[in-house]
Amino acid sequence: MNIAVVGTGYVGLVTGVALSDIGHNVTCIDIDIEKVKKMKRGESPIYEPGLEDIMKKNIEKGRLDFTKCYEDGLKNAQVAYIAVGTPEKEDGTADLRFIEAVAESIGQHAEHDIVVVTKSTVPVGTNDYIREIIQQNLFENMKVDVVSNPEFLREGSAVHDAFHGDRIVIGADTQSAADTIEQVNLPFGIPIYKTDIRSAEMIKYASNAFLATKISFVNEISNLCDALGANIEDVTAGMGMDARIGNKFLNAGIGYGGSCFPKDTSALVQLADQAGEPFELLRSVIKTNDKQKRLLVEKAKERFGSLQGKTVALLGLAFKPNTDDMREAPSITIAQELVLAGANVVGYDPIATENAKNVLPGAVTYATTAKEACQNADFAMILTEWDEIQAIQLDEYKSWLNEPILFDGRNCHNPTKAKQNGIEYHSIGRPTTQQQKQPATSPN
Numbered sequence: 104m105n106i107a108v109v110g111t112g113y114v115g116l117v118t119g120v121a122l123s124d125i126g127h128n129v130t131c132i133d134i135d136i137e138k139v140k141k142m143k144r145g146e147s148p149i150y151e152p153g154l155e156d157i158m159k160k161n162i163e164k165g166r167l168d169f170t171k172c173y174e175d176g177l178k179n180a181q182v183a184y185i186a187v188g189t190p191e192k193e194d195g196t197a198d199l200r201f202i203e204a205v206a207e208s209i210g211q212h213a214e215h216d217i218v219v220v221t222k223s224t225v226p227v228g229t230n231d232y233i234r235e236i237i238q239q240n241l242f243e244n245m246k247v248d249v250v251s252n253p254e255f256l257r258e259g260s261a262v263h264d265a266f267h268g269d270r271i272v273i274g275a276d277t278q279s280a281a282d283t284i285e286q287v288n289l290p291f292g293i294p295i296y297k298t299d300i301r302s303a304e305m306i307k308y309a310s311n312a313f314l315a316t317k318i319s320f321v322n323e324i325s326n327l328c329d330a331l332g333a334n335i336e337d338v339t340a341g342m343g344m345d346a347r348i349g350n351k352f353l354n355a356g357i358g359y360g361g362s363c364f365p366k367d368t369s370a371l372v373q374l375a376d377q378a379g380e381p382f383e384l385l386r387s388v389i390k391t392n393d394k395q396k397r398l399l400v401e402k403a404k405e406r407f408g409s410l411q412g413k414t415v416a417l418l419g420l421a422f423k424p425n426t427d428d429m430r431e432a433p434s435i436t437i438a439q440e441l442v443l444a445g446a447n448v449v450g451y452d453p454i455a456t457e458n459a460k461n462v463l464p465g466a467v468t469y470a471t472t473a474k475e476a477c478q479n480a481d482f483a484m485i486l487t488e489w490d491e492i493q494a495i496q497l498d499e500y501k502s503w504l505n506e507p508i509l510f511d512g513r514n515c516h517n518p519t520k521a522k523q524n525g526i527e528y529h530s531i532g533r534p535t536t537q538q539q540k541q542p543a544t545s546p547n
């Protein structure tokens with residue numbers, strides 16, 4: 104099938120590349136001309152493992168092209184995907200500016216019947232709005248079907264997820280549109296779930312809100328473990344053995360970040376308020392997450408009294424491993440709090456440093472290796488569990504840091520081993536090593 108994909112960010116580019124790889128002819132449209140030039144050369148503008156190889160392969164096979172021009176991109180397209188951003192507005196609602204602009208452009212440039220598929224995460228009811236905008240901009244009377252096809256890929260494993268996702272959700276109002284998009288996706292061999300448009304839109308928000316809830320829940324339990332002397336890893340291992348709970352997505356840490364959980368939870372809270380059904384549970388999830396992002400700095404303040412003049416190495420800056428994305432990364436809050444407390448902050452990330460420079464406080468300096476960040480630092484904080492950072496041996500910290508003190512926001516190391524290696528080790532929901540024991544008290 105001939106397909107246009109509008110917007111070539113993490114979702115649009117991966118979608119376009121994957122659709123071309125299963126045999127479709129895909130033209131990706133983006134307004135960013137520099138990006139388009141780069142992609143035409145087979146270079147990915149984002150860091151996503153495995154993406155560039157498949158991209159190059161399909162460009163060579165003549166199935167994948169890039170353009171800035173809607174007219175060219177839509178000329179032969181039977182299907183057009185919308186994959187532009189839906190960032191958070193100041194009031195927490197989803198900003199639909201980019202969606203509106205794309206819908207206008209599709210309406211103005213469509214030359215024949217077309218199925219428009221929304222991949223972007225949009226509030227319930229937005230696909231009806233998209234259809235209206237397109238229809239208002241059409242020159243001739245032609246058939247435009249709108250389909251909601253939310254995306255569930257994760258950054259850092261987006262290519263794998265595109266080919267091995269758990270489900271493909273297709274929300275449509277007409278059987279023919281649903282069938283067309285089912286045909287497009289059949290070669291992936293992923294289970295397809297068909298529903299109406301509004302339910303599909305809600306599946307996306309509900310899924311992200313549920314996953315965010317899981318993380319905040321486990322972070323609250325980890326703080327209780329800290330307070331009561333239990334070990335979060337043993338607790339989640341025991342919980343996860345219950346098939347109804349499952350053992351995935353139970354890692355306690357420094358709070359969720361990224362381009363989606365924070366904005367999508369806020370958008371759903373706003374949507375619920377507008378619908379007159381306030382979502383108090385989700386409000387608490389967000390509040391817990393904001394608190395969790397500050398936890399590591401609180402622990403450091405408790406340990407040192409004052410952080411004034413201390414030098415701290417931040418290891419890992421991206422919101423998760425295997426991505427260069429810094430959107431809503433916990434490292435932003437942590438660096439801000441540390442700078443505010445008078446600390447000297449040295450950051451290191453294997454890939455995201457250039458993006459980090461745009462969002463971390465200006466006072467932060469950057470190292471080109473983890474070792475360089477730690478040398479002359481009074482303590483280190485692990486913020487992102489990149490393989491490279493997890494692989495740093497405890498005795499290396501001992502030789503690099505002024506004092507062997509490590510705050511591990513991702514529970515990468517074993518507290519017992521840390522103790523054996525003479526490291527003062529603070530982690531999340533697990534015993535701190537080399538601290539004085541509290542006197543025995545009754546649990547009640």
Ligand SMILES: NC(=O)C1=CN([C@@H]2O[C@H](COP(=O)(O)OP(=O)(O)OC[C@H]3O[C@@H](n4cnc5c(N)ncnc54)[C@H](O)[C@@H]3O)[C@@H](O)[C@H]2O)C=CC1
Nearest residue numbers: 110111112113114133134135186187188189204223224254
């Ligand atoms: N990033 C992720 O992992 C996931 C994102 N989503 C959703 O997918 C949507 C896209 O997210 P990202 O890919 O992260 O966005 P992004 O911000 O990385 O990319 C958006 C792209 O759209 C382009 N663009 C903006 N206006 C345009 C226009 N009028 N015409 C053509 N191109 C235009 C931009 O130049 C940019 O390349 C959002 O709604 C997001 O919530 C869903 C699942 C996963």
Ligand SMILES: O=C(O)[C@H]1O[C@H](OP(=O)(O)OP(=O)(O)OC[C@H]2O[C@@H](n3ccc(=O)[nH]c3=O)[C@H](O)[C@@H]2O)[C@H](O)[C@@H](O)[C@@H]1O
Nearest residue numbers: 254255256257258352353354356358359360361363422423
């Ligand atoms: O809508 C989206 O954009 C995407 O959002 C998330 O994907 P992503 O944000 O790329 O990454 P995740 O692996 O979900 O991690 C999100 C955040 O949660 C944190 N996290 C994740 C899992 C966990 O157990 N604990 C935890 O703290 C991560 O460190 C990260 O900061 C969802 O997992 C995807 O299904 C969804 O498509």
